[in-house]
Amino acid sequence: MTSLVLPDVAAQTAFSATTLSWVGMYGIALPIQFHDQRLNATADAGVSLDDAQARGIHMSRLYLALEALENAELTPEILRRLLQTFLHSHEGLSKAAYVRLRFELMLKRPALISPLAGWKHYPVEIDARLVDGMFHVEHTVEIAYSSTCPCSAALSRQLIQDRFVARFGTSDHLSHSAIVDWLGNSEGIVATPHSQRSRAIIKVRMTEAAVSLPTVRLIDTLERALGTAVQTAVKRADEQAFALANGQNPMFCEDAARRLHKALSGERTLQAFHLRVEHAESLHAHDAVAESQWRW
CATH class of the missing domain: 3.10.270.10 (Urate Oxidase;)
Structure with missing residues (x-):
């Protein structure tokens, strides 16, 4: 029985000798x-x-x-x-x-x-x-x-300050509860960064x-x-x-x-x-x- 020898194409084909x-x-x-x-x-x-x-x-x-x-x-x-x-x-x-x-x-x-x-x-x-x-x-x-x-955060704070002044003016007699209420609603926090x-x-x-x-x-x-x-x-x-x-x-x-x-x-x-x-x-x-x- 003749054994089958598988071809080795890599060894049989000519190529250009170059390292890789x-x-x-x-x-x-x-x-x-x-x-x-x-x-x-x-x-x-x-x-x-x-x-x-x-x-x-x-x-x-x-x-x-x-x-x-x-x-x-x-x-x-x-x-x-x-x-x-x-x-x-x-x-x-x-x-x-x-x-x-x-x-x-x-x-x-x-x-x-x-x-x-x-x-x-x-x-x-x-x-x-x-x-x-x-x-x-x-x-x-x-x-x-x-x-x-950081820039957006600073600009947002400025808008909040402006809205605070518009709402309360320059009064020195603001109640604590009024400020807290204002900060807690959408009227106060008008911008977010x-x-x-x-x-x-x-x-x-x-x-x-x-x-x-x-x-x-x-x-x-x-x-x-x-x-x-x-x-x-x-x-x-x-x-x-x-x-x-x-x-x-x-x-x-x-x-x-x-x-x-x-x-x-x-x-x-x-x-x-x-x-x-x-x-x-x-x-x-x-x-x-x-x-x-x-x-x-």
């Missing part, structure tokens, strides 16, 4: 373990092609190696081992290996006042590379928050000594710095507390960027960071954007 910096696959479906959760992720996996005489790489070897992420908690060390496997399976072909993971982390967040709680999703991206023996991990997380315009849903996109580079991915700690630190993270389940008391937080934290996009820069500067596990804030203007049809970075 990245060859691999994008958008691989992959379950991962992270923060005690099993999450659906997509992976981009690749290696360099440094042997100019080789037609291509062994993509199936990269695909099969990703199985190591299915049942182990995602850490820098697990990513390092994965990239080493990429290189070992392409010995003589590749000197650099890459993997990028995208997923949404689910965190249950408490309401501001009431005992309610609800789930929020945070888009996360982990980018790891092993190049010439140097291992790097970059970590991106996105946070949604509310931003109240505009707020918008905003987002911060934070990208950090971990130090080589990092043993874990500080996603949750970063999210908590950055939300505290902003003071107005979007909420989930709320009662009226929570909505009022959120209105108070917005009133006490008016910020332009520049203010938000500076707050986040300061908060990230205290993280010792970071080698570098880049941040971008986007305020989806409710006054204008365009967005207001600010960026900052350190050692990037």
Whole structure:
């Protein structure tokens, strides 16, 4: 019986001898373990092609190696081992290996006042590379928050002052109850500042000594710095507390960027960071954007 030999087209076809910096696959479906959760992720996996005489790489070897992420908690060390496997399976072909993971982390967040709680999703991206023996991990997380315009707040206060003078004049003999009543109805509060849903996109580079991915700690630190993270389940008391937080934290996009820069500067596990804030203007049809970075 004659055995069937499958054709190897990659070895048979002539090609132009050229090295390539990245060859691999994008958008691989992959379950991962992270923060005690099993999450659906997509992976981009690749290696360099440094042997100019080789037609291509062994993509199936990269695909099969990703199985190591299915049942182990995602850490820098697990990513390092994965990239080493990429290189070992392409010995003589590749000197650099890459993997990028995208997923949404689910965190249950408490309401501001009431005992309610609800789930929020945070888009996360982990980018790891092993190049010439140097291992790097970059970590991106996105946070949604509310931003109240300081200029709009000041203009609203001026209108309220003007309406107060129009109603009571310059009298020095106003009763406490009259002022309280006036402040509590629509005649008094004639204007409110505009707020918008905003987002911060934070990208950090971990130090080589990092043993874990500080996603949750970063999210908590950055939300505290902003003071107005979007909420989930709320009662009226929570909505009022959120209105108070917005009133006490008016910020332009520049203010938000500076707050986040300061908060990230205290993280010792970071080698570098880049941040971008986007305020989806409710006054204008365009967005207001600010960026900052350190050692990037």
